[in-house]
Amino acid sequence: MSDKKTLLLVDGSSYLYRAFHAMPDLRAVPGDPASPATGAIRGMINMMQALRKEVHADYAACVFDAKGPTFRDAIYPAYKQQRNPMPDDLRAQIPPIHEVVRLMGWKVLDVPGVEADDVIGTLAVTAARQGIEVVVSSGDKDLAQLVDEHITIIDTMNGKRRDVAGVEAEFGVPARLMVDFQTLVGDQVDNVPGVEKVGPKTAAKWLQEYGSLDAVVASADKIKGVAGENLRKALDWLPTGRQLLTIKTDCDLNGWVEGLPSLDAITIGAPDAPRLKDFYEQYGFKGLARALGDATSSAPVAATPAVAMPGQSGDLFADHSASPVAEAAQHRAVVYDTILNWTDFDHWLQRLQKAELVALDTETTSLDEMRAEIVGISFSVQPGEAAYIPLAHAGPDAPAQLPRDEVLARLAPWLEDGKRHKLGQHIKYDRHVFANHGIEVRGYVHDTMLQSYVLEVHKPHNLTSLAERHTGRTGISYEDLCGKGAHQIPFAQVPVDKAAAYSCEDSDQTLDVHNALWPLLQADDKLRFIYELEIASSEALFRIERNGVLIDAPTLAAQSHELGQRIVQLETDAYAIAGQPFNLSSPKQLGEIFFDKLGMPVVKKTATGARSTDEEVLEKLAEDYPLPAKLLEHRSLVKLKGTYTDKLAQLALPRTGRVHTHYAQAVAVTGRLSSNDPNLQNIPIRTAEGRRIREAFVAPAGCVIASADYSQIELRIMAHLSGDHALLHAFHAGLDVHRATAAEVFGVALDQVTSEQRRYAKVINFGLIYGMSSFGLAKNLGIETKAAAAYIDRYFQRYPGVKQYMDETKAAAKSMGYVETVFGRRLYLPEINSPNGPRRAGAERAAINAPMQGTAADLIKMAMVAVQKEVDAHQPGIKMIMQVHDELVFELPEGDVDWLKSHIPRLMAEVAALKVPLLAEVGVGPNWDKAH
Known part of the structure; x- marks a missing residue:
């Protein structure tokens, strides 16, 4: 084990901007x-927190830019002048950020007259000279000039x-x-010019050829072309650029x-738990405060949990506070049994049969x-x-275990008894697992997820997050037991004592979380209705997943072959238009x-200044040029x-x-389902080739496929919500x-509406549902923005109820922080x-x-x-196989087609x-495509 010490330096200014832009608009209240x-x-x-877990350091400092000018402003008054001022909301958070970083055990530095990079550079070089390993955490590429064997x-x-x-x-x-x-390329972010039109590739090429900037300057007369001319124009500026x-x-x-040069003054310290807890409570971070535990008690302080990076899970919003359930859970001793004999099994089976849940x-x-x-x-x-x-635990140290088939046979009567109420975390998965062993579990009445x-809906729903958020409990992770990546072992190889602690903890925490959340649902009739709908949907989805849909592999193979031939032909066509072969995937x-050889106009540039060839650019260019159209079809x-x-x-x-x-x-905050492995909802249906994919979803001999689809459902919901008389x-x-x-x-009679006018109206109808602006409508219809704005104004004049609904909904959302569906589902914003x-x-x-x-x-x-309830009661031969x-x-x-056509649309409408x-409209055919 190395005895080398490590200095960890954090570019605090880079961090705080990233934190500000990555996180939602959180408020203390x-x-x-x-x-x-x-x-x-x-x-x-x-x-x-995440960085401290990742990098184990002996010394550490978090370095911020100080207020006021630096020596670079005196050298070059235009330095950083183009930068936007810091947002007021971010500026106000800087003092508390400094405070909390100090409380977390870090030295905080903001030295006037220089930048954070200079302080980092000084400390890094000072430490490296002493043989100390230096790790700098920053996204700023400028710091790359500090890198050496120690940094x-x-x-x-x-x-x-x-x-x-x-x-x-x-x-x-x-x-x-x-x-x-950097001197040759310049720095657009800091408003430092380089050599005009010299980018990273040219700069690297020159330095590789000549060995240094000084050598490039000495050879400026030899460098030909526009680049050489621009270099000679910049010679007087380059020393200043390098200095900056x-x-x-x-x-x-x-x-x-x-x-200095001793680093003892920045030895990394322990968090100041009591003051940190006060800070977290002051700013509304209740989960963080709970995780610290009671820092003043004689009991050991709970370890601060690993908190996710911005954009991932964490206590981002106000939680349901420390309930009595949470208080009890945090101070409870646990008793977990491992069942290895029939006596213990029978004892626990009796407990299961007597338990209410x-x-x-x-x-x-x-x-x-x-x-x-x-x-x-x-x-x-x-x-x-x-x-x-x-x-089914294996391995040399695994104890003798009860036979799986016999255990499941003895548990089956209890598992399949709908009157024996059960609870789980993601119960649909467990239903499948038991079904794989021939057991159809009934009586699942609750799911903490x-x-x-x-x-x-806006928070993470995994058990680890739920337990931490609602009970203050942390526990064993799957990775703790099984490892990660290529080194991860199967659960069957986990020692039984560790597996028992992990699994028992999961069941115990699930019960705790339920006891915290269920009263909240019981207290709100609308939310309880939505929850009961989700539980019933989970059972119906289990049936759909279990049924699956038959796939016609030969049809898919034939389609793949045809697509392959068309792809090759498109490549050939593209080469002919371009006048040369090229990589169709190379920007x-x-x-x-596009731009040098064929002279197409540059539509937009990337963040690095390169000429963009993304899909939006291709679509724009395809309006006038054949090559982009070929590429779009190819992709x-x-x-x-x-x-x-x-x-x-x-x-x-x-x-x-x-x-x-x-x-x-x-997953989806709107309540929509998402589908994966395969994703059935993303099969493209706007092209003939995409629609043909559905031909491979087939019925077996003697059966057919039927599709029942709500007609214009979101427009009907808009009519209901807005109450607009014309729409109704x-x-x-x-x-x-x-x-x-x-x-x-358009102010015409119904029978005089042209197909083009109807197309425009359809785009307007659906566009306004999704909040489309006049710019978006103009782009979609291929018209001027002013004309699109006029259409929208006319729409709202004719449908004033829609405009009123939109205005009132936005106002309500700003007031409450969420909106609701007709049935009471809350959609947080x-x-x-x-x-x-x-x-x-x-x-x-x-x-x-939403x-x-x-x-x-x-x-x-x-x-x-x-529908599932009706089918089970009257036509059990009908299988629901997809929801898209x-x-x-x-x-x-x-033989069941007539019954389905008669009953399913009625059930869906009622x-x-x-x-x-x-x-709801129904179509029937031998495959999914023909059922439309």
Whole structure:
């Protein structure tokens, strides 16, 4: 083990900007825009905690830019002049950020007259001269000039590591030439010019050829072309540019770091737990405060949990406070049993049969629910008490275990008894696991994941987060037991004593979390209704996933072959147009061919100044040029082939020949389901090739596929929510709503509406639902922005109820911090009062659209539940096999078609009574495509 010491330096100024922009608009009092902003503070805490866990250091400092000018401003008054002023909300958070970083055990430095980079450079070089390893955490590429065998730059936000090899690989020059490199290229961020039109590649090429900036300058007369001419023009400026861009490594830090070159003054310290806890409570970080525990008690302080980086999980919003459940959970001793004999098994089986509610958890061989087998089962019948039955642990030290088949046979009557109430975390997965062993579990009445999803959709719903947030408990992680990545072992190889502690803790924590969340749902009738809908939907989705859909592999193979031929032809066509072969996926080569060879106009540039060839640019250029159009078609077909025609058959379960997609129920904030492995919701249907994919979803012999789809569901919901008379009339009269809108907007009779006018009206109808601006509408329709604005104004004049609904909804969202669906699902909008204009505007658009999307999600779930119940009662031969957007898909015997056509549309239309009638339409065919 190395005895070398490590100095960790944090570029605090870089960190606080990242924290500010990465986090939502948090407030000390959630939802109160007048309350102090806390997002940057919380983000900074997260980042500093994560860094301290990642890098073990002996010395540490967090360095910020000080107020006021620096020596560089005196050299060059235009230095950094183009930068926008710091946002007021961020400026106000800087003093508390300094305070909390100090309380976390770090030395905080902000030295006047120099920049943070200079202080970092001075400390880094001072330490490196003593053989101390230096790690600098920053995303600033300028610091790469400091790198040597002792100094490394890490960027924890993207995992980038700039060591000696990393710098040369990234920039094409060694670290010792980075100042020369930067001087030639310049620094747009700091408003420091370089040599005009000399980019990183030219700068690296010159330095590789001549060896240094001085040598490049000495050879300036020999360098030909425009670049050489620009270099000669810049010769008088380059010494000043180098002076501005060179990081000082000899700052006078007396009074800031005592005793240099000794680093004892910045020895990393322990967190000041009592004052940290006060700070966390002051700024509303209740989860962090709880995690510290009672720092003044004689009991050991709970370790601060690993807190996620901005954008990931964490206590980002006000929690439900420290409930009596949480208080009890944090101070409770636990008793966990391991069942290895029948006497203990019988004892626990009696407890299960007597308990009013049992928390249940399975440990398995796989995350793939259709393939997973049980390794062990745990139960908790009351807080603090749980048992684990190991059933398939292997290894030389594994004890003798009860036989799995016999244990499951003895548990089956209890598991399949719907009157024996059960609780789980993500119960749909456990249903599948038991079904893999021939057991259909009944009596699942609660799911803590779904409780959280309904109560706090904007927060993470995994058990670790729930336990920490609602009970103050932390526990064993899966990685603690099994490791990570390539070195991860199967759960069956985990020692039984450790597996038992982990699994029992999961069941015990699930029961604790339920006891904290269930009373909150019981107290709100609307939320309880949504929760009960989610529980019922979970059971229906389990059935859909279990059924799966039959895949016609030969059809897919034929489509793949055809797509492959078309892709090759498109490549040939593209080469012919370009006049040369090229890599169709290379932005560099595309740029050279588009703009240099073919003279196409530059539509936009990337953040680094390169000429963009992204999809938006291709679509714009394709309006006038054939090559971009070929490339767009090529990309779409390559994606279609790689994602679907090549892979769908591989995803079919061998024993069934069917694809069993996984529906994630607690992901989308609107209540919509998401589908993966495969993603059925993203199959492109706007192209003929995309629609053909659905031909491979087939029915077996003697059966057909049926599709039941809500018609214009979100427009109907808009009519209901807005109560607009003209919209309500259109739906009640059975009119073509897009034609009716066109008649209103263009001021013509219904029978005089042209197909073009109807198309415009359709875009307007759906665009306004999604908060489309006049600019967006203009782009979509290919018209002037002024004309699009006129259409929108005319729409709102003819449909004033819609405009009123939108205005009132935005106002309500700003006041409450959330909006609701028709049925009471809450859709939180943490950015609705953000000082950041684009974020706030995005939240306002979501406030308008989310109630419609969310209500549509509620309706299709209600339909799914009602249809499954009716089918089970009257036509058990009908299988629901997919749910995609507003559509339910069935596989059924040919003889049941009439019953389905008669009953399913009626059931879907009757699940709710809105101000307009709901309409569901059914199609039938031998495959999914023909059912439309």
